[in-house]
Amino acid sequence: MAKRKTMKKQAQAPLPPDLKQTVRRIRWRLLPTAIPMLLSSALNVLLMLLIKESMDAALAGDPGRLKIILLPMLLGVVAFIPVDLLSAWMRGRYVRQVNQTMKGRYIDRVFAKNISEFQSEHLALYLSNITNDMNSVEQRYFISLHEILRRGFNALAGVIILLEVHWAVAILALIPGFIIAYVALRSGRGLAKHEGERSDFLQQYTIYIREVLSAFRIIRNNNLEDKVTEDFDRKSSAVQQKRFELDKAETVVNTRNNALFGIMISALLVAAMFAVRTGLTTTGGLILIINGFSNIMNAFYMVSERLPMIRSERPVFLRMEESLENKEKELETEILHTFDRALQFDDVSFAYGENRVLRHASFTMQRGGKYLLVGPSGGGKSTxxxxxxxxxxxxxxxxxxxxxxxxxxxxxxYYEHLANVEQHVFLFDDTLRNNLTLFKDYNEDDITRAVEGAGLSSFLASLPDGLDYTILDNGKNLSGGEKARIAIARGLIAKADLLLLDEAFASLDEEVARGIERTLLTLEGVTLVSVSHVVFSDTAPLYDAVFEVKRGRVTRRPSTGMI
Known part of the structure; x- marks a missing residue:
């Protein structure tokens, strides 16, 4: 019950101002697509008028007039080819702009998320938003707007054609069209709930699929294939059931609209044939009436299908927007120009939910000092x-x-003064140079010093393309040690005031790790903070202080004698 109330509120809630402005901007990009639509409608009016004249001329036995009409008719038919090509190109351009604008905005908002909030969400939530939900919004909202505009020009052409017969005929055709459109608009309210629920199901389904694929080795090693298959079938059936419910609801709406459409078009055609029979119009006029009615009624029929789709997408927009909101509002107003004195923890406590990791931690790290954090796993070092x-x-x-x-x-x-070397290294599908510099401009001397300091010199010399060597698929063509050294080189090349290492030596052999650590400990003016389970007795004394993080407490320990 609570979930249904939430869906109902989402169906009625207004879009946030920023999103509303973006949607409005995309709507304006529909205008260029109207040019070929207008040309096509104009050609349709011209051809129908020529067909009427040719029909009346043929029935009147006037071959001379018929010959005069045939050439313009042929030219009109040929003119449809470039107009239709232009229309298809403009539609593709519009769809591309929709994708670029909506997905670009979404990615920008994702990178504006608080890091803590982003990490607390399932990554699959964002994947579902940018694939399933974006596709739904594109097809059911923005393309629907394009189709309504196109059919609107067709309806305009139909009105102009009917005006050639009589103004009363044009009005008579518009009245049922407006009735159908009104009924369709009312129908969209019921579909919004189903579309919102389907979006929720797809989101949960995407999260599940990602978790299953992440656990591939565990599943295979423990013979859990049957269990996973059973769960997969159940969740897939639930998603398909929700799709079926939405299709069923749309079928009910469309059937009702089709019945109303059929009744009205039948009545109008009977009236048109009666007009011919009584001599109120010619046979050519009857063709105009049929074509005009068809244009108008088909346009309103399309509207009756598309308007419910458009209305049903509001919960999808709001669901995507909800995932982008920062729940914790941070007031960051100060600029850090320099780091001159010290980094200090002043009675710091922190917990992940109910799990308290740090308890009243107080310690100081001086500018340019070298500090090692040790302690058991889960003790709070990474925190x-x-x-x-x-x-x-x-x-x-x-x-x-x-x-x-x-x-x-x-x-x-703050990040201008900070460099990170993390245990899990992400590498771009790009050159080694760009993976070292992270697409920033550094001179060759800076790059060479970072490569040497990270122990990458021999690896670089072995590459046929040197710094232009292409790294593939997040470093699939590199070893774990090579990836770790690239991460260290990134930290060195940044020349940051504060260098943070999180298990940076875990993937390196002992000799290489010792050499890199000694290099890092000689960096002048750089405050080094290293979390490591790998502690060498000969390098530990070189740190200015060793802090043990254990059971939420941070205690300063002597560096001598550490193993």
Whole structure:
């Protein structure tokens, strides 16, 4: 019951101003598509008038007039070819603009999400939005607008044709059309609920599929194929059932509209034939009446199908918009120009839901110092890094940089001073150079120093294309160690004030890891914070401090004697 009330509210809720403005901008892009539609309608009017004249001339036994009419008729038919080609091109251009604008806006909004909120959502939620829901919005909303505009010009052509017969005939044809359109508009309210529920089912289905594929090895190793197949069939059936319910609802609406359409068109045709029989119009006039009625009634029939689709998409728009909203409003007003003194945790506590990870943690890292975070898995080491990265804000206390609360500092200005080397490295399908520089401009000396510092020199020398070597499919053509060293080189090339390492040496052999760590520990002016389970007895003393993170507490430990 609660879910139905939510669907009803979504069907009636207004679109957010920003989204409404975007939709309005796309609607204006329909205008260029109207040019070939107008030309096609004009050609249709011209041909129908020529057909009427030719029919009347033939019945009157006037071959001379018939010959005069045939050439313009032939030219009119030929003219339809370039007009139709132009119309198809303009429609494709409009659809491309719809996709670019809507998906571009969606991606921009996704990257404006708070990192903590983005990570708390299923990735499949966004995949479902940008595939299933975007496709639905394109087909059922924006293409429907295009079809209504096209049929509107057809209806206009029909009115002009009927005006050639008599103005009263044109009005008589419009009245039932408006009745059909009104009924269709009312019908869309019922479909909105079904379309909203279908969007919800597809979203959950996409999440499920992603989870199943992510667990592929576990499923195969534990012979869970039958269980997964059974679940897959059940969820697929549920999605298809919801599709069936929507189709059934649309069928009911269309059947009702078809019946009304059939009754009205039959009545109008009977009236037209009566007009010919009584001499109120000619046989050519009857052809005009039939064509004019057909244009008008088909236009309104299309409207009766498309308007319910358009109305039914409101919950889909709102569902996508809901996933993009930041629930936690952050007031970031201060710009960080320099990092001069210290990074400080001041009585910081933090929890993931009910799981408290940090309890009243207080410690200081001086500018240019080198710090190692150690402790058991799940003890809170990575959480400390996430708080430094501004992925989350503390539940209590504050993270301070040069005495200023990190909450108030804008992410953009803060990240200019920050470089990350994470355990899970993402690589673009691009050149090694662009994966090192992340598409920023660095000179060759900077790149060479980063490559040497990360231990990539021999790897680079072995590549036939050097820095132009293409990395494929998130580093599928690289080893784990090579990917890790690329991530370290990224951190070195950035020349950041604050360098954060999260298990950066886990994929490296001991000799390489030792060499890279020594290089990092000699960086002047760089504050290094490293989380690692790999601790070497000869490099640990080189850190300015070692902090043990255990059971929510952060304790400073002596660096000597650490293994």
């Amino acid at each position: 400390v890094l996430r708080l430094i990265r501004k992925y989350f804000n503390p539940d209590e206390g504050a993270v301070l940089i040069d005495g200023r609360d990190l909450r108030a500092i804008t992410r953009e200005s």
